[in-house]
Amino acid sequence: MPHDHAELLKHIKADMPSDELLQDLGDLFKIFGDTTRIKIMYALYEDEMCVCAIADLLGMTQSAISHQLKVLKAANLVESRRDGKTIYYRLADEHVKSIIAQGYEHITE
Amino acid sequence: MPHDHAELLKHIKADMPSDELLQDLGDLFKIFGDTTRIKIMYALYEDEMCVCAIADLLGMTQSAISHQLKVLKAANLVESRRDGKTIYYRLADEHVKSIIAQGYEHITE
DNA sequence: GTATCATATGAACGATTGCTCATATGTTCA
DNA sequence: TGAACATATGAGCAATCGTTCATATGATAC
Numbered sequence: 001m002p003h004d005h006a007e008l009l010k011h012i013k014a015d016m017p018s019d020e021l022l023q024d025l026g027d028l029f030k031i032f033g034d035t036t037r038i039k040i041m042y043a044l045y046e047d048e049m050c051v052c053a054i055a056d057l058l059g060m061t062q063s064a065i066s067h068q069l070k071v072l073k074a075a076n077l078v079e080s081r082r083d084g085k086t087i088y089y090r091l092a093d094e095h096v097k098s099i100i101a102q103g104y105e106h107i108t109e
Numbered sequence: 110m111p112h113d114h115a116e117l118l119k120h121i122k123a124d125m126p127s128d129e130l131l132q133d134l135g136d137l138f139k140i141f142g143d144t145t146r147i148k149i150m151y152a153l154y155e156d157e158m159c160v161c162a163i164a165d166l167l168g169m170t171q172s173a174i175s176h177q178l179k180v181l182k183a184a185n186l187v188e189s190r191r192d193g194k195t196i197y198y199r200l201a202d203e204h205v206k207s208i209i210a211q212g213y214e215h216i217t218e
Numbered sequence: 219g220t221a222t223c224a225t226a227t228g229a230a231c232g233a234t235t236g237c238t239c240a241t242a243t244g245t246t247c248a
Numbered sequence: 249t250g251a252a253c254a255t256a257t258g259a260g261c262a263a264t265c266g267t268t269c270a271t272a273t274g275a276t277a278c
Binding site: 017023039105106 | 118155
């Protein structure tokens with residue numbers, strides 16, 4: 001007979017956040033899980049930047065960057081403002097920086 | 110003529126971590142970017158747990174959990190110890206908790 | 219109006235990913 | 249040794265993802 005952990009699981013289950021929240025959490029980290037998006041966020045670390053400057057910096061297509069910025073914006077990780085033809089992107093809040101910083105620490109320790 | 114940002118990029122490029130580190134950072138977050146793995150890490154938040162208990166808790170196959178634990182272990186996010194037939198897994202360090210906590214904050218604010 | 223620059227977007231394609239299934243490894247107990 | 253339990257692993261498949269390409273939208277200047 002396989003061993004039983006009904007009692008243990010009852011307690012842990014009670015402490016777990018809802019499936020929906022855990023799903024959202026996974027979706028958030030999925031966005032950090034791509035080198036291009038990480039580079040974009042690092043590029044915006046100090047100051048806002050326009051799309052074509054980011055594309056130049058990363059040596060990538062304007063289209064590719066634009067697609068990724070859309071993903072980042074949908075997750076409220078970046079914000080944008082328009083100035084004439086140009087659109088400037090910036091990090092949305094401090095969480096972005098601290099999440100990256102924590103990951104950085106884990107890797108470089 | 111498209112506008113020029115050579116001067117700006119020179120400064121930002123100097124401040125960016127190496128491509129290799131940014132790749133590693135993306136790879137790390139990719140691991141957090143899956144609901145199953147997030148659930149596993151949450152399950153281990155308070156205490157160690159054996160593979161079959163985790164499988165029971167998440168209502169998933171032992172095989173599926175085992176595969177994911179391998180991924181988590183390869184990234185130094187969990188550690189394990191054997192006790193007889195059973196293998197207990199636990200979180201490897203505090204970074205795991207703080208990364209999750211930062212993500213949680215971003216979502217629930 | 220037209221031309222040009224800056225950005226956004228939709229479709230398509232190749233690559234990666236997470237699960238399932240079958241099976242292998244490792245441990246305990248009789 | 250053999251049977252039962254706990255875990256690990258390899259192959260295969262469906263689904264997801266990131267890029268490219270072509271094209272659309274939007275703004276400015278003439």
